[in-house]
Amino acid sequence: MGLSWQQGPLAPGAVGRFLVPGPLPERMPFAEPLRRRMRVRFGGAWIADSEDVVLLHEPGRYPVAYFPLGDVTDDVLQPGEHTTRHRDLGPTVWYTVRAGGHSTPRAAWQHTELPRYAGELEGRVAFAWRAMDAFYEEDERIVGHAADGYHRIDIRRTSRHLVVRGGDGIVADTTSPLVLYESGFAPRWYVPRADVDASALTAAEGRTFCPYKGLASYYDIAGARRAAWSYEDAWTEVRRISGLLSFEADQVEVRLDGTRLRPEPGQGVVAHGVDRDLTLDEASPGRHP
Structure with missing residues (x-):
């Protein structure tokens, strides 16, 4: 569980409830500073390195890391023609990511017309987790999805x-x-x-x-x-x-x-894909130096 997925407090199937008199909004996306250095590797090269990452928690989803554009290597992001509209954050443009002779379309995105209440994501881009070679906090690989500080x-x-x-x-x-x-x-x-x-x-x-x-x-x-x-x-x-x-x-x-013992409602694990190029060695305890 995290803050907004599985049965977290901001998830659709929250196991608890807020003790307030009125109903809460159906969706409450939550953004916060990660306060950890995060790096992204693609095509055998480091393409992003930041100590100013913002983590977005959306209901029913794993947390997503957003990097300042200034902390992304020049010429890595190539604008594409594909656009979508996020239900909370508005128009979204998708980028092809290119580095080290490799190119993957729709591998990063940016919300371009954010509502005033979502200013924390202004000028930031997120990378599709499984499209990248790897994500790191300092020198240790983080696998599966961005680490959720509320998961214990x-x-x-x-x-x-x-x-x-x-x-x-x-x-x-x-x-x-x-x-x-x-x-x-x-x-x-x-x-x-x-x-x-x-x-x-x-x-x-x-x-x-x-x-x-x-x-x-x-x-x-x-x-x-x-x-x-x-x-x-x-x-x-x-x-x-x-x-x-x-x-x-x-x-x-x-x-x-x-x-x-009986299974409790909402206890099913949300499946997610394995990281691209994740080896058994990296998925073992020895991943920690």
Whole structure:
């Protein structure tokens, strides 16, 4: 979750509400200074480098970084004929991005007739995340989307009793799970491998990527597809869940202290594409120098 996507406070499906007497506007885009140096790489060259990035949070979308035009390398942005109209921010022109012998159309955009209330984005351009080679904060690659400062993960040790049943048998039985609290999501319970019946798990094809946790591998259980997952080599910030298993409560029976867990509305993960040229090495904990 972030400020305006998943179940964040400015998202359409917010899990909480503002305690005010009247209704809020249907949409409340929010812009703020990132206060981090961000760089963009394309065609093997650095094409933008700024300590004055503004992050735009739009309802139902990942945050987007806007760079001052003065912090973009000359001749990188080539105006195109394609234009659109943003429902909140007005006319939008799209650029072809060219550098290092490479060229990608509609890879950057600028809002050209901003309303008075959106002056923070004046003279700024945003780059399509997957069209670029990579984005960096200082010398570390940021993958998936611009980091949302309102997204938080806390992991806690607990002695509660967690039992997972799949098919006709018990798949996991533990009194030492870890519970992962991720902003806007229901708690996720992670079980040590020693407390899991490995014979009940069948490795499933394909992995997914979380910009905050890393690469996830999946397992089928008694015909239930992708009923469990594991971050085999979780990123440094969430290293405690590395190798542990978590289970989908809508695929198998998960009971916590005797009470069956049920999926909560709005908890589905919003899918996004993998960054262009993202390698497994860069998606591993070793991405941090």
